[in-house]
Amino acid sequence: MKKKTLLILLILIAVLATGCSKNNTTNPNEKLVEFDPNAGFDTLLEQAKGTTVTFYGWGGDENRNRFLNESLAPKLKEKYDITLEVVGMDIDNILAKLAGEKQAGLEEGSIDMIWINGENFYSAKENDLLFGPFTDKLPNFEKYIDTEDEEVLNDFGFPIEGYEAPYGKAQLVFLKDSAVTPETPRNTQEFLDFCKKYEGKVTYAALPDFTGSAFVRTLIYDIVGHEQFLTMEADKEVVREAIEPALEYLRELNKYLWNQGKTFPATNGEVDNMFQDGELVMAMSYGPYAAAVGIEKGIYNDTVKTFVFDNGTVGNTNYIAIAKNSPNKAGAMVVINEIISAETQAEQFEALKTLPVVAYDKLSDEEKARFDKVDIGQGVLPQDQLLSKRLPEMPANLVPIIEEIWLEEVVGK
Amino acid sequence: MNKKTPYILIMPIVLLGVLFIYGLVNGIIQSFGYIPAFDLRDFTLDYYVKVIKSPTFLDSLKLTLQISLISSILSAVLGTILTAALVYTGHTEGKALQIIKLAILIPHTIVALFSISILSQNGLLARLFYKLGLIDAQTDFPLLLYTKNNIGIILGYLWKEVPFVAYFSLSLMASINKTLGEAAENLGASRLKSFFYITLPLSMPAIGKAFLIILTFSFGAYDLPFLLGATVPKALPVQAHIEYIHPDLRHRPYAMAMNGLILLITWIMAGIYYLVTNSKKIKGDNHERS
Amino acid sequence: MKDLSSNRLLKIFLYLALFAILAPMVIIIFWAFANQWPWPNLLPTSYSLRGVKEIFAPYGKVFPILTSSITLSLTVALLSAIIAIMTARAIVFYDFWGKGILDFISMAPNLVPSTVFAMGIHVVFIKMSLANTPLGVIIVHLIYTLPYTINIMRNLTESIGKDMEQQAYVLGASPWKSFLYISFPLLLPGIIASITMAYILSFSQYFVTLLIGGGKVMTFSMIMVPFIAKGDRTLGSAYALVFVISTLLVFTIINTIMKRFQKRKEKYNWN
Numbered sequence: 001m002k003k004k005t006l007l008i009l010l011i012l013i014a015v016l017a018t019g020c021s022k023n024n025t026t027n028p029n030e031k032l033v034e035f036d037p038n039a040g041f042d043t044l045l046e047q048a049k050g051t052t053v054t055f056y057g058w059g060g061d062e063n064r065n066r067f068l069n070e071s072l073a074p075k076l077k078e079k080y081d082i083t084l085e086v087v088g089m090d091i092d093n094i095l096a097k098l099a100g101e102k103q104a105g106l107e108e109g110s111i112d113m114i115w116i117n118g119e120n121f122y123s124a125k126e127n128d129l130l131f132g133p134f135t136d137k138l139p140n141f142e143k144y145i146d147t148e149d150e151e152v153l154n155d156f157g158f159p160i161e162g163y164e165a166p167y168g169k170a171q172l173v174f175l176k177d178s179a180v181t182p183e184t185p186r187n188t189q190e191f192l193d194f195c196k197k198y199e200g201k202v203t204y205a206a207l208p209d210f211t212g213s214a215f216v217r218t219l220i221y222d223i224v225g226h227e228q229f230l231t232m233e234a235d236k237e238v239v240r241e242a243i244e245p246a247l248e249y250l251r252e253l254n255k256y257l258w259n260q261g262k263t264f265p266a267t268n269g270e271v272d273n274m275f276q277d278g279e280l281v282m283a284m285s286y287g288p289y290a291a292a293v294g295i296e297k298g299i300y301n302d303t304v305k306t307f308v309f310d311n312g313t314v315g316n317t318n319y320i321a322i323a324k325n326s327p328n329k330a331g332a333m334v335v336i337n338e339i340i341s342a343e344t345q346a347e348q349f350e351a352l353k354t355l356p357v358v359a360y361d362k363l364s365d366e367e368k369a370r371f372d373k374v375d376i377g378q379g380v381l382p383q384d385q386l387l388s389k390r391l392p393e394m395p396a397n398l399v400p401i402i403e404e405i406w407l408e409e410v411v412g413k
Numbered sequence: 414m415n416k417k418t419p420y421i422l423i424m425p426i427v428l429l430g431v432l433f434i435y436g437l438v439n440g441i442i443q444s445f446g447y448i449p450a451f452d453l454r455d456f457t458l459d460y461y462v463k464v465i466k467s468p469t470f471l472d473s474l475k476l477t478l479q480i481s482l483i484s485s486i487l488s489a490v491l492g493t494i495l496t497a498a499l500v501y502t503g504h505t506e507g508k509a510l511q512i513i514k515l516a517i518l519i520p521h522t523i524v525a526l527f528s529i530s531i532l533s534q535n536g537l538l539a540r541l542f543y544k545l546g547l548i549d550a551q552t553d554f555p556l557l558l559y560t561k562n563n564i565g566i567i568l569g570y571l572w573k574e575v576p577f578v579a580y581f582s583l584s585l586m587a588s589i590n591k592t593l594g595e596a597a598e599n600l601g602a603s604r605l606k607s608f609f610y611i612t613l614p615l616s617m618p619a620i621g622k623a624f625l626i627i628l629t630f631s632f633g634a635y636d637l638p639f640l641l642g643a644t645v646p647k648a649l650p651v652q653a654h655i656e657y658i659h660p661d662l663r664h665r666p667y668a669m670a671m672n673g674l675i676l677l678i679t680w681i682m683a684g685i686y687y688l689v690t691n692s693k694k695i696k697g698d699n700h701e702r703s
Numbered sequence: 704m705k706d707l708s709s710n711r712l713l714k715i716f717l718y719l720a721l722f723a724i725l726a727p728m729v730i731i732i733f734w735a736f737a738n739q740w741p742w743p744n745l746l747p748t749s750y751s752l753r754g755v756k757e758i759f760a761p762y763g764k765v766f767p768i769l770t771s772s773i774t775l776s777l778t779v780a781l782l783s784a785i786i787a788i789m790t791a792r793a794i795v796f797y798d799f800w801g802k803g804i805l806d807f808i809s810m811a812p813n814l815v816p817s818t819v820f821a822m823g824i825h826v827v828f829i830k831m832s833l834a835n836t837p838l839g840v841i842i843v844h845l846i847y848t849l850p851y852t853i854n855i856m857r858n859l860t861e862s863i864g865k866d867m868e869q870q871a872y873v874l875g876a877s878p879w880k881s882f883l884y885i886s887f888p889l890l891l892p893g894i895i896a897s898i899t900m901a902y903i904l905s906f907s908q909y910f911v912t913l914l915i916g917g918g919k920v921m922t923f924s925m926i927m928v929p930f931i932a933k934g935d936r937t938l939g940s941a942y943a944l945v946f947v948i949s950t951l952l953v954f955t956i957i958n959t960i961m962k963r964f965q966k967r968k969e970k971y972n973w974n
Binding site: 418419420422423425426427429430432433434435436437438439440441443444491494495497498499501502504505509511512513514515516517518519520522523526527530531535537539540541543544551572575576580581583584585587588589592604605615618619622625626629630633650653654657668669672673675676679680683 | 713720734745786797798808854861863899
């Protein structure tokens with residue numbers, strides 16, 4: 001008798017547990033019959049109606065989460081009757097998931113759109129995890145994007161071939177508190193002097209941290225130039241030889257860094273926290289308007305200023321791709337088409353302070369005005385100045401090699 | 414009783430066990446370079462050989478063993494004292510226990526946040542010393558994090574694992590103390606004696622298991638060493654994690670081989686543990702018989 | 704004399720330990736409301752409601768996710784405790800084929816790096832259509848919690864022994880009844896400990912949940928961890944605070960229910 005009540009209790013709990021996420025487990029896209037990317041955009045719109053699109057990407061930015069859920073999702077619902085489901089997940093886990101699905105031979109996966117770029121895109125495309133080409137089938141791609149732009153054609157030196165659409169632009173910038181440090185280093189030599197003056201108060205995140213790695217590449221560019229890397233062979237010895245002067249510089253720099261460069265903070269988040277607390281006098285970010293965002297949140301002082309080197313800093317674009325086994329490719333294409341529209345890009349520029357991907361000269365006057373009136377906030381550099389100091393990323397397969405060499409020849413040396 | 418009874422009782426665990434082994438084997442074969450999804454189809458030990466041959470492997474291994482052994486032994490000893498403290502001061506339930514559960518509950522990433530906030534050169538301890546005039550600048554405070562002495566990581570583990578040991582062995586020690594320990598005391602043994610001769614030895618299975626659990630856990634976990642450790646050498650699990658997030662998917666077997674090595678070493682440690690405890694048991698049995 | 708002084712030492716040790724556990728908790732309470740806390744201040748210099756606002760923002764679905772996450776972990780905890788009781792009884796009281804293997808298997812999940820198991824089981828679960836479902840997540844959580852719960856139950860079952868239950872059985876009570884009225888009340892502390900432990904492990908599980916749940920089964924850890932990993936101390940602490948408070952609430956409820964259960968049992972026993 002007691003056994004029965006226990007059993008009932010258990011069943012009840014199980015039902016409850018499944019009930020809580022019931023709407024997720026049933027496939028909402030059953031009415032999708034046949035998908036043909038060449039069917040024309042109107043057919044795609046028709047197919048996408050009433051479906052759910054999942055968007056997987058990094059979930060650690062509350063501004064972006066808010067923008068996607070409160071601004072983009074309602075608009076998609078209203079305009080196209082599409083439900084956008086935003087899922088926060090790191091790219092390595094997204095790829096692990098796609099790889100597992102591929103291995104199990106799953107035709108209909110769970111991921112539609114992926115926020116991706118660089119080496120991860122390279123690897124995902126190489127391993128046949130992505131759907132494409134699709135960007136040429138999006139009306140807004142032709143309408144708003146500069147299709148001849150280097151960053152639309154290549155991602156970290158790797159040909160995109162229509163497998164991902166630009167989403168936002170990032171660029172490495174440096175931050176300092178002008179009330180603490182009046183000087184602004186403009187190149188690697190001045191940066192060394194800066195570190196000497198503020199001995200022990202400058203550092204960067206240990207590679208392979210995304211930002212720390214970009215910072216080291218920027219230093220390398222400033223010392224040995226960036227052109228040679230664009231065609232360089234992915235061979236450790238070749239790379240080592242090319243960056244030797246930069247390695248020399250980095251070892252010299254170590255002496256004046258936090259803890260004499262014997263050790264480095266594990267993440268750029270930690271570097272940023274140390275800057276906020278006054279333990280460091282310089283921080284860095286891949287978000288070009290990080291200073292404005294930080295000042296607005298109140299975590300930075302109003303006197304925080306953005307700066308870059310005269311020779312520029314590395315910048316890259318991040319993209320949206322569609323999973324090869326996406327159950328709702330039509331819906332994903334409609335959503336991506338909306339994201340690269342002037343309207344959404346302007347809203348995103350305003351809410352997230354990421355550089356827009358639309359080509360300015362393709363915009364109507366009205367659309368231009370929308371971008372122009374956005375107040376990007378305090379302590380930042382204007383967009384044209386940033387873009388004029390923008391250096392291309394290295395080919396994706398050189399990046400891990402540099403990270404390896406850095407570990408062997410720079411840390412604690 | 415019924416002969417079938419044990420088989421009915423173990424049905425769920427057997428089912429789950431089969432699933433577990435199936436999953437484990439599926440994961441392990443990746444370390445031998447078999448991932449058809451990425452066009453890797455050759456069974457090979459190359460990945461293991463390359464991992465072991467890498468110049469940093471031995472340093473990493475030493476570091477990982479050091480962290481896990483020191484933190485686990487200290488945790489087991491302090492945890493046993495804490496269990497005894499809870500049992501003998503009559504705090505086997507109520508608020509004290511809730512606080513102990515709190516420590517088990519907090520994820521390791523938050524423990525890292527604690528460590529940085531308290532122990533770093535910018536942390537509350539350094540600030541307190543500065544306010545008291547004991548140090549003049551941040552750099553005067555001893556470096557406890559991000560260095561090769563690993564004090565920060567070990568303290569972080571202690572914070573988590575001492576309460577874990579206490580919680581894990583509490584119900585056993587409490588029930589032994591209630592049934593046998595108190596009886597011994599009633600028969601005139603001193604409390605100290607009854608603890609060391611009766612309660613503690615009989616509680617050893619739980620304490621030992623707890624020790625094994627935290628030993629193997631700290632050997633395989635990357636959160637604390639990643640966030641609080643030195644840049645080089647890196648703990649093995651940190652290295653494995655970095656290989657895992659390596660964007661080149663065909664690099665995955667390296668991560669899996671590293672995890673395979675962690676697995677192997679963990680099982681060796683477990684094997685030693687079982688040998689030691691079983692030989693004790695056998696000795697004990699002999700003792701009883703004679 | 705000696706006993707008294709050792710007791711006092713134990714008390715001091717206990718209070719020191721409790722203090723050491725609680726003191727860092729104060730930090731997350733401060734950080735959840737702090738904006739800036741620069742060197743060398745012992746208290747934050749500016750406060751904000753950024754964390755609170757984020758948690759209560761409707762788009763984040765923090766509370767729906769929290770509720771389903773608690774339900775999921777409770778299910779895991781209950782199932783884990785029940786399976787643990789069954790397994791412990793089998794191992795302690797009976798001899799059967801494969802006992803040694805079972806003994807090892809029940810411990811093994813602790814001895815396997817989670818990446819290896821998670822990646823392997825992921826493929827298996829996709830084939831079984833268990834990936835991306837709550838059931839799949841419950842099963843992997845069970846696998847991770849059972850080594851702990853089985854151990855707790857096993858030690859306790861051993862120490863209680865079977866004699867009394869057997870007597871009741873001999874006196875004519877059904878096996879189920881003799882278990883329920885004799886052993887169960889004695890096992891209750893262990894059951895509470897098992898449920899608590901399993902709940903904690905399930906609720907804080909991140910990596911396997913992410914991979915098996917695939918973002919379709921959301922748990923609280925999955926929305927909290929990105930902010931902690933990013934180093935956002937205000938939001939990370941705010942989420943951590945919700946994490947801790949909700950769990951303490953759940954424990955209080957479990958304790959109350961179990962106490963009532965126990966009292967009812969005692970009444971039965973008197974009759």
